[in-house]
Amino acid sequence: MQKKTIVKSLVLSSVLVLSACGGGNGNSGSDDAQDVEVATEGFPIVDEEITLNLMAPGTGNQWESMPTMTEYEELTGINLEYTTPPMDDFGTRFNLTFASGDLPDIIFAPGSDVLTPALEVDYGQQGLLVPLNDLIEDYAPNLNALLDENPELRSSITTPDGNIYALPRVNEGDTAIWPIGPLWYNGSWLDALDEDVPETLDEFYDLMVRFRDDDPNGTGQNDTIPISNGGLENARIWFLSAFDLNSWDVEAVDGEVRYNPTTDNARAYYEYFTKLYSEGIVDQEIFSQSDEMKKAKGQQNVIGLFTDYFSFFTTGRSEDEALNDPMFMPLTSEWSPERSVAGSPRIARGTFAITSANQYPEATMRWVDQMYSEEGAEYFDRGPEGYYWEWEDGEGSTKIYTEEAEAEGEDYRGTITPFYGINTPGLGAQLPPIGGEESDFTVFIRESTQNNLEPYAEVAFPLVYLEQDEIDELQSIQGDVATYIEEQEAQFITGQMDVSDDAVWDNYLSTLENMGIERYVEIYQAAYDRNQQAAE
Numbered sequence: 001m002q003k004k005t006i007v008k009s010l011v012l013s014s015v016l017v018l019s020a021c022g023g024g025n026g027n028s029g030s031d032d033a034q035d036v037e038v039a040t041e042g043f044p045i046v047d048e049e050i051t052l053n054l055m056a057p058g059t060g061n062q063w064e065s066m067p068t069m070t071e072y073e074e075l076t077g078i079n080l081e082y083t084t085p086p087m088d089d090f091g092t093r094f095n096l097t098f099a100s101g102d103l104p105d106i107i108f109a110p111g112s113d114v115l116t117p118a119l120e121v122d123y124g125q126q127g128l129l130v131p132l133n134d135l136i137e138d139y140a141p142n143l144n145a146l147l148d149e150n151p152e153l154r155s156s157i158t159t160p161d162g163n164i165y166a167l168p169r170v171n172e173g174d175t176a177i178w179p180i181g182p183l184w185y186n187g188s189w190l191d192a193l194d195e196d197v198p199e200t201l202d203e204f205y206d207l208m209v210r211f212r213d214d215d216p217n218g219t220g221q222n223d224t225i226p227i228s229n230g231g232l233e234n235a236r237i238w239f240l241s242a243f244d245l246n247s248w249d250v251e252a253v254d255g256e257v258r259y260n261p262t263t264d265n266a267r268a269y270y271e272y273f274t275k276l277y278s279e280g281i282v283d284q285e286i287f288s289q290s291d292e293m294k295k296a297k298g299q300q301n302v303i304g305l306f307t308d309y310f311s312f313f314t315t316g317r318s319e320d321e322a323l324n325d326p327m328f329m330p331l332t333s334e335w336s337p338e339r340s341v342a343g344s345p346r347i348a349r350g351t352f353a354i355t356s357a358n359q360y361p362e363a364t365m366r367w368v369d370q371m372y373s374e375e376g377a378e379y380f381d382r383g384p385e386g387y388y389w390e391w392e393d394g395e396g397s398t399k400i401y402t403e404e405a406e407a408e409g410e411d412y413r414g415t416i417t418p419f420y421g422i423n424t425p426g427l428g429a430q431l432p433p434i435g436g437e438e439s440d441f442t443v444f445i446r447e448s449t450q451n452n453l454e455p456y457a458e459v460a461f462p463l464v465y466l467e468q469d470e471i472d473e474l475q476s477i478q479g480d481v482a483t484y485i486e487e488q489e490a491q492f493i494t495g496q497m498d499v500s501d502d503a504v505w506d507n508y509l510s511t512l513e514n515m516g517i518e519r520y521v522e523i524y525q526a527a528y529d530r531n532q533q534a535a536e
Contacts, residue, residue: 038362040139044077045366052364053081055097056108057090057422061415068383068417078360078367087422090114098128105358107166111423112350115166117159117464118471120350124165125468130354130361131163139365142372146170146427155534156347156463167352167368171344171428174446177457179344183238184311186304187324189216189224197326201242201272201333208281211304227276228283228303230291232489235307237342242331243269246342247460248485250524255532257461257525259517261485262509265335270492270499277493287490310445319441327448330456343457352425371426378431380424383416389434398436462535464527474523477516484511 037047056063063069063082073079083104085093091114097103107115123129136144147154157164185197193216198204210216211226229235236248243265250257260266276282283289283303297303298314308314311325330341352368354361370376382388388405392398404412414420433442466474488508492499499505 036360036363038139038360038366040366041141043075046077046360046363049077049079050360050363051079051081052105052358052360052367053083054106054108055083055094055104056418057087057110058084059087059414059418059420059422061418063418066383066415066417067387068380068419071384072370072379076367078363098123103128103355103357105355105360106364107353107355109351109418109422109424110353112348115350115353117349118466120165120353121159121161121465121468121471124159124163125161128356129165130356130358131165132167132354132365133162133164135354135361135365136164139362140369140372142369142376142427143167146372152462152535153347155531156345157349158534159465160467160530165353166350167425169348169351169423169425169428170372171346171348173428173430174442174449176346176428177343177449177454179237179342180234181307181309182453183235183305183307183328184314185326185328186216186301186315187326188301189304190326191324192216192218197329199329199332199339201331204242204331205276205281208276208304209279212279212281216304217301223302224304225283225297225302226281226304227286228289228294228297228306229286230289230294232273232286232493238307238328238330239273240269241339241341241456242333242336243272244336244340245269246340246458249461250521251460252462252528255528257521257528259512259521262512262517267499267505268335270489273493274495274499278495282493287494319439323440323444327452329452339456340458341453341456343453343459345459345463347463348423349463351423368425371424374427374429377427377429380417380419380426381431382413382434387416388413399432399434401434461524462528462531464524464531466523466527470523470527474520477520481512481515481517481520484515 034048034050036050039045063080063084069080083093090110094107094110094114120129124131136147153168153170154164157166157168159165189211190196193207193210193214195207195210198207208226211224215221215224217224227235237246240246240248240260245251245260245263245265247260249260251260273282277284277286283294283297285293294303294306295308295314295316298306299316301315303314305328306314310319310322311317312319312322315322315325317325330339332339354364358364371380385391386402388402389399390402392400410420418424419426433439488497491497497504499508
C-alpha cells in the first residue's frame with residue numbers, strides 16, 4: 001500500500017527571527033543555539049531544522065517510527081528525540097529527571113497525577129518550567145482562541161502567580177462530560193428478568209436482589225454477583241449522587257466548601273453499602289480484587305453491574321452486543337429527590353510543559369498549538385493518510401479504514417500515533433466518522449450520555465491551584481486523611497465497624513478533626529474563592 005505524506009508547500013506568511021531564548025537549568029538535547037525564523041502561522045514552523053527532545057509515558061510502541069510523528073517532523077521542520085519510559089515507571093523517571101536537573105525540552109502527556117498542580121507551581125516558581133502566557137498569545141492562535149472563548153478554561157490553568165506553566169487537554173466529544181468510565185448494566189440479565197433500568201434507590205435495590213436470587217445468567221447455579229468492580233473508587237462516584245454528593249472529597253455547595261465524607265449524607269451512603277455487602281449484593285472481593293479479576297468475572301457472565309469505559313471491555317462481547325448493555329441512570333432518593341450526578345470539567349490539566357532547558361520555546365509552542373485545532377485533533381488521533389485510513393475514491397471523497405485498520409483495529413492505531421492510552425495535549429474533538437456514517441455504537445454512546453448523564457451533570461469543585469504555603473500545609477494533612485477514609489470505608493462496609501453506632505461515627509468525625517480536616521476545608525475555600533474571582 002502506498003503511504004502518502006501530509007507535507008505540503010506552504011508559504012511562510014508571517015515569521016519572526018529569533019535567537020534561542022530558553023535554557024539556563026539542566027542540559028538540553030536540542031541543537032546548539034542558532035538563529036531560526038519561527039512562523040507565527042503556516043508550515044514549516046522553522047526555516048532551518050531544529051531538534052528537541054521530548055519525555056513522555058511510553059505507549060508500548062516506538063514513537064520514532066510512528067508515521068504521525070515522522071510526517072509531522074517533515075511538515076514542521078522540528079525533529080524529535082524521545083525518552084518514553086513505560087507508563088508504570090513514568091512517574092518515578094519524571095521525578096528523577098527533575099531531581100537531577102538534566103531536563104528534556106518538552107514534557108508531553110504526563111497527566112496531572114504526575115505533573116500535579118502543586119508541582120506546576122513549584123517547578124514554575126523554581127524556573128524549571130517556562131511561563132507560557134506570552135507564548136500562547138503570540139504563537140498559539142488555536143489554543144488562544146479556546147481560552148478567549150472560555151474564561152473558566154483560562155482560570156483553570158492559571159497558577160496563583162498569574163502564570164500558565166502547563167497546557168491542558170480540552171475535551172469536547174460525546175464522552176467529555178464523563179468524570180470516569182460509567183457504570184453499565186448487564187443487558188442480558190435485564191432481558192432475562194424483563195426488567196428496566198432503575199431510576200430510584202429503592203428500585204435499584206429491588207433489581208439487585210433479583211440479580212442475586214433469580215438466576216439471570218441461566219446457569220442454574222448460585223453464581224451471580226450483582227455488583228462487582230476492582231475496588232469501589234471508580235464505582236463510588238456514580239452512587240454518591242443518590243445521597244446528594246457529587247464528590248468523595250471537597251464539594252462547593254452554594255459557594256460553601258464542605259468535605260463530603262464527614263456529612264450525614266456520607267453516613268447514609270456507608271449504611272446503604274453496608275447493607276448491600278452484608279446481603280451478598282456487592283462482590284465480597286471488591287476491596288481486594290484487581291480490575292483484571294473483575295474483567296475475568298465479566299467474561300464468565302457472573303456480574304450484573306460494573307464500571308468500564310465501554311461495557312464490552314469487561315464482558316468481552318462485541319460492540320454490537322454491547323448495544324444491549326444500558327448505561328447507569330443516576331438514582332433519586334429521600335436524600336436526593338432531584339436527579340444529579342458528578343460531571344467532568346471537560347479539562348485535563350498537566351498534559352504539556354516546556355522546560356527551561358528548551359532553546360526554542362516559540363517554535364515548541366507553535367508545534368503543540370496544531371493539536372488544539374480540529375484538523376490537528378483528527379490528524380493526531382488517526383494519523384496521516386494511507387495507514388489507519390485512506391480515501392475511498394481519491395482525495396476529498398469518503399475516508400475509509402485501511403485493510404490493516406479493519407483487521408487490527410485499535411491495536412494498529414497505537415502503532416500509527418502516540419495519542420493512544422495517554423492524556424495528550426490538544427482538543428478532544430468529536431471527529432467525523434470514518435466510512436461516512438456513524439456506527440450504531442457511537443450513536444448509542446452519545447444518546448445514552450445525552451439521556452442519562454448530561455441533563456444532570458454537575459462539576460462538584462472547579463480546578464484550582466493552591467498557594468505554595470497552602471501546598472506545604474496540606475502535605476501534612478492530605479495523605480493521612482485519604483488513607484484514613486479509605487480504611488474506614490472498607491471497615492464500615494464490610495461490617496468490621498458499625499457505622500450506625502453513634503459512638504463509632506462520632507469517633508470517626510473527631511479523628512478527622514484531629515487530622516486537620518477543618519483547616520483542609522478552609523484552604524480549599526480560599527482557593528475556590530480566588531478561582532471564582534478570577535473567572536468573573
